[in-house]
Amino acid sequence: MEVNGYHGKTLDMLLKSHVTIGDHICIESTGGKYCGILIPRYEHATPDRIVVKLESGYNTGVSINKIKSIRKVEKPALAHSNKNSSTNRDQSLPSSTDLQLDNTRSPDEKSTNPPPVSLISTGGTISSRVDYRTGGVSSALTASELYESVPELREYSSIDPEVLFTEYSENLTPEHWTIIAKTVHEKILSQKYKGIIISHGTDTMHYTSAALSFALQNLPIPIILVGAQRSSDRPSSDAALNLLGAAVIATKSNIAGVFVVMHNSISDDVISCHLGTRVRKNHTSRRDAFESIDVDPVALVKGENIELSARNSQLSLHSRRNGIEKIVAKPKFDKRVSLIRFYPGFDPRIIDYCVQLGNKIIILEGTGLGHVSRDCIPSLQNAVRNKVLVFITSQCIWGRTSLDVYETGRDLLNVGVIPLRNMLTETATVKAMWALANCKNPREIKQVMQENIANEITTRIPIK
Amino acid sequence: MEVNGYHGKTLDMLLKSHVTIGDHICIESTGGKYCGILIPRYEHATPDRIVVKLESGYNTGVSINKIKSIRKVEKPALAHSNKNSSTNRDQSLPSSTDLQLDNTRSPDEKSTNPPPVSLISTGGTISSRVDYRTGGVSSALTASELYESVPELREYSSIDPEVLFTEYSENLTPEHWTIIAKTVHEKILSQKYKGIIISHGTDTMHYTSAALSFALQNLPIPIILVGAQRSSDRPSSDAALNLLGAAVIATKSNIAGVFVVMHNSISDDVISCHLGTRVRKNHTSRRDAFESIDVDPVALVKGENIELSARNSQLSLHSRRNGIEKIVAKPKFDKRVSLIRFYPGFDPRIIDYCVQLGNKIIILEGTGLGHVSRDCIPSLQNAVRNKVLVFITSQCIWGRTSLDVYETGRDLLNVGVIPLRNMLTETATVKAMWALANCKNPREIKQVMQENIANEITTRIPIK
Numbered sequence: 001m002e003v004n005g006y007h008g009k010t011l012d013m014l015l016k017s018h019v020t021i022g023d024h025i026c027i028e029s030t031g032g033k034y035c036g037i038l039i040p041r042y043e044h045a046t047p048d049r050i051v052v053k054l055e056s057g058y059n060t061g062v063s064i065n066k067i068k069s070i071r072k073v074e075k076p077a078l079a080h081s082n083k084n085s086s087t088n089r090d091q092s093l094p095s096s097t098d099l100q101l102d103n104t105r106s107p108d109e110k111s112t113n114p115p116p117v118s119l120i121s122t123g124g125t126i127s128s129r130v131d132y133r134t135g136g137v138s139s140a141l142t143a144s145e146l147y148e149s150v151p152e153l154r155e156y157s158s159i160d161p162e163v164l165f166t167e168y169s170e171n172l173t174p175e176h177w178t179i180i181a182k183t184v185h186e187k188i189l190s191q192k193y194k195g196i197i198i199s200h201g202t203d204t205m206h207y208t209s210a211a212l213s214f215a216l217q218n219l220p221i222p223i224i225l226v227g228a229q230r231s232s233d234r235p236s237s238d239a240a241l242n243l244l245g246a247a248v249i250a251t252k253s254n255i256a257g258v259f260v261v262m263h264n265s266i267s268d269d270v271i272s273c274h275l276g277t278r279v280r281k282n283h284t285s286r287r288d289a290f291e292s293i294d295v296d297p298v299a300l301v302k303g304e305n306i307e308l309s310a311r312n313s314q315l316s317l318h319s320r321r322n323g324i325e326k327i328v329a330k331p332k333f334d335k336r337v338s339l340i341r342f343y344p345g346f347d348p349r350i351i352d353y354c355v356q357l358g359n360k361i362i363i364l365e366g367t368g369l370g371h372v373s374r375d376c377i378p379s380l381q382n383a384v385r386n387k388v389l390v391f392i393t394s395q396c397i398w399g400r401t402s403l404d405v406y407e408t409g410r411d412l413l414n415v416g417v418i419p420l421r422n423m424l425t426e427t428a429t430v431k432a433m434w435a436l437a438n439c440k441n442p443r444e445i446k447q448v449m450q451e452n453i454a455n456e457i458t459t460r461i462p463i464k
Numbered sequence: 465m466e467v468n469g470y471h472g473k474t475l476d477m478l479l480k481s482h483v484t485i486g487d488h489i490c491i492e493s494t495g496g497k498y499c500g501i502l503i504p505r506y507e508h509a510t511p512d513r514i515v516v517k518l519e520s521g522y523n524t525g526v527s528i529n530k531i532k533s534i535r536k537v538e539k540p541a542l543a544h545s546n547k548n549s550s551t552n553r554d555q556s557l558p559s560s561t562d563l564q565l566d567n568t569r570s571p572d573e574k575s576t577n578p579p580p581v582s583l584i585s586t587g588g589t590i591s592s593r594v595d596y597r598t599g600g601v602s603s604a605l606t607a608s609e610l611y612e613s614v615p616e617l618r619e620y621s622s623i624d625p626e627v628l629f630t631e632y633s634e635n636l637t638p639e640h641w642t643i644i645a646k647t648v649h650e651k652i653l654s655q656k657y658k659g660i661i662i663s664h665g666t667d668t669m670h671y672t673s674a675a676l677s678f679a680l681q682n683l684p685i686p687i688i689l690v691g692a693q694r695s696s697d698r699p700s701s702d703a704a705l706n707l708l709g710a711a712v713i714a715t716k717s718n719i720a721g722v723f724v725v726m727h728n729s730i731s732d733d734v735i736s737c738h739l740g741t742r743v744r745k746n747h748t749s750r751r752d753a754f755e756s757i758d759v760d761p762v763a764l765v766k767g768e769n770i771e772l773s774a775r776n777s778q779l780s781l782h783s784r785r786n787g788i789e790k791i792v793a794k795p796k797f798d799k800r801v802s803l804i805r806f807y808p809g810f811d812p813r814i815i816d817y818c819v820q821l822g823n824k825i826i827i828l829e830g831t832g833l834g835h836v837s838r839d840c841i842p843s844l845q846n847a848v849r850n851k852v853l854v855f856i857t858s859q860c861i862w863g864r865t866s867l868d869v870y871e872t873g874r875d876l877l878n879v880g881v882i883p884l885r886n887m888l889t890e891t892a893t894v895k896a897m898w899a900l901a902n903c904k905n906p907r908e909i910k911q912v913m914q915e916n917i918a919n920e921i922t923t924r925i926p927i928k
Binding site for chain 2: 333354396
């Protein structure tokens with residue numbers, strides 16, 4: 001017999017102590033006292049351990065040989081507790097002391113149930129587990145398992161889990177963006193959910209968040225991309241707190257739009273909610289890898305509290321929840337877009353080749369205010385002559401392009417190259433693919449690229 | 465008659481007041497009192513103004529119609545004052561009240577003269593002036609003019625100015641790096657200078673600093689790249705303070721190596737000295753655009769004081785001044801290197817094309833820990849089969865690549881792709897060009913690319 005990864009002596013000890021997954025427990029051991037939530041075990045090695053998610057958000061495994069007692073305790077003060085509300089949840093989840101589910105309530109019973117939230121899993125570290133034989137990480141957890149690994153989610157939301165893909169995000173393509181956008185659109189139209197959470201690999205999460213920001217406009221509810229820098233079954237995983245932050249935004253906020261929700265710092269007390277078009281993965285491994293660029297995060301989540309950025313509110317950088325009437329869905333993308341990064345010694349033949357390949361738009365990531373060397377000019381002229389639109393962004397990341405200041409910039413403007421102000425290179429590339437698929441002609445693309453649609457262009461730079 | 469841009473009534477007023485360029489003066493005007501250093505005028509418009517560099521570092525122009533009196537004052541307390549020491553300076557510089565130069569001392573008279581420093585001008589905003597007719601900025605100031613525009617430099621150093629190029633840095637190529645490296649090498653061998661300052665456009669300053677870090681190793685003195693985000697004749701220019709910071713590092717520090725010296729914050733009180741291989745331009749326009757990545761700045765310059773980073777000292781991230789015996793000069797670069805940035809929807813045929821062009825090294829800027837989509841694998845296999853070396857960096861900027869964690873990474877390792885740990889993409893591209901020109905064979909290139917030569921790979925990440 002095995003329950004949620006526990007079996008043999010370990011399972012016996014849990015059953016004898018009348019505790020089960022999701023319970024708040026305190027373990028007295030020779031190594032100290034550990035209080036937190038009992039969570040399932042995913043590891044394939046070291047079987048004789050009970051895994052507790054501590055209040056810090058970290059998981060810890062306690063060896064049963066060291067355990068003196070396991071005691072169920074009242075959970076620490078929280079706004080509301082709905083341990084038995086399991087509507088829309090995966091039915092295999094144990095959620096009460098008798099390992100039985102209470103599946104009798106409908107999603108309409110909002111007075112007693114926490115608000116229904118859709119959890120769409122696309123893969124990534126957040127839904128990964130460590131393979132303890134190889135030491136590597138593989139994409140394996142389903143949305144239900146993910147939900148199950150964070151029992152506190154039930155405090156805030158009735159999660160309706162769905163697996164859309166099981167891909168690391170470096171393998172996601174514009175075709176995947178279309179599928180995600182269509183799926184999200186359908187779920188919004190069902191009007192069943194207070195918010196939609198998309199678990200996603202962090203590598204390209206900011207590209208997908210930009211894609212959804214253009215594909216789905218005038219959203220009535222928050223669409224939240226969430227990931228983890230360390231896999232959900234690791235002791236140091238950031239998955240639980242990011243998911244909880246996402247659930248708080250999904251259920252308790254008054255904002256609508258596409259957001260990325262991740263750690264604000266390396267400590268586990270504040271979660272940031274970023275605008276989908278103004279966020280970037282700026283660190284390979286840290287939990288606070290994602291940063292809002294040229295704007296504040298829309299909101300900070302501290303426990304159950306949401307602090308909206310006053311500055312962003314002033315700048316009208318986010319929308320409020322609304323009806324579904326005005327929603328715009330344009331989920332198509334066209335990949336005939338090249339992102340080219342300039343550097344000293346850059347060979348302009350790369351530009352010619354992108355034109356030859358039949359691409360229709362080039363995003364040229366220049367230096368500083370948006371410059372490239374003068375020996376690129378003939379290739380850029382050739383591109384423009386071939387009806388390829390060339391837009392300029394900056395590899396500086398922060399700040400905005402400006403081609404009016406220096407001779408180089410004015411030369412580029414003369415060729416017909418168009419600067420994209422403070423649009424991030426990633427966002428510009430995604431927007432170009434979207435504009436190419438959804439505009440009638442180059443003139444319209446040119447216009448749409450320079451218009452602000454989803455905060456990808458902000459008129460002021462409030463902070464670095 | 466025209467003296468340093470002043471002529472007519474304005475010049476008369478200056479002569480009558482017995483003040484000249486570089487003097488500390490106080491102007492009483494109907495608009496208020498302005499005290500600071502009298503500096504030359506470069507503007508072609510509004511001739512009837514006297515330009516004073518205030519103690520804040522900003523320039524201000526005072527209309528002569530509003531001026532009630534101009535008075536020469538004692539300069540504010542400073543460690544030493546050597547107004548007449550002009551050895552190695554451009555002889556056109558006026559530096560005393562009688563507009564005569566004292567050119568009689570030799571560089572050896574260190575007791576009375578400030579230390580000799582070489583100032584090599586390559587162009588860029590720092591040596592630019594605003595063209596008030598077009599509103600644009602053009603590269604125009606020579607090293608002497610630049611020196612002249614910052615009279616306080618004379619407090620610290622006897623500057624020997626030389627114009628090498630007059631180029632915006634987006635037009636600098638690996639061939640320019642070779643010329644700069646050779647010039648710097650000669651100047652070091654002359655043993656005439658306490659330090660060498662290179663004024664440079666900021667757009668690619670971090671590429672050049674990386675290039676010099678590989679081209680010139682075991683340096684006996686500091687080689688300092690310095691630039692400005694706003695041109696030297698503008699009231700808000702950061703040129704003066706950056707140059708002063710560079711002069712302080714050149715003359716008063718005990719460190720050797722290649723550094724970038726720029727503002728530490730948007731206020732004008734602290735200047736950062738960055739390692740040449742670990743610095744990046746992270747903002748298009750702010751004065752504190754340059755940031756040290758994954759390490760602290762080597763030093764902070766506050767006035768005349770230098771605070772070395774204790775953490776960097778612990779990590780041995782900078783060297784001390786030394787003799788010229790151990791200097792290594794390998795100034796060649798080979799441009800057959802492609803930097804390719806991956807993104808969702810990326811067309812792997814770009815990789816094939818870079819191989820076709822005859823390039824020998826590809827720097828692939830992946831997502832996250834250094835990933836690309838699985839559909840790149842065949843093209844990467846093709847590159848490796850064609851004896852093209854493929855190295856991986858991360859577009860996250862901060863943090864380090866690691867291909868051991870996920871399946872994608874392990875697949876890339878199997879193909880033969882080599883991760884470059886926390887080497888910056890810019891630094892990796894430059895190092896590849898340098899390794900290609902200076903190594904005997906691909907095996908040696910592979911080895912050199914993975915070895916730390918100039919702090920481009922650090923073993924720990926002290927700070928984000």
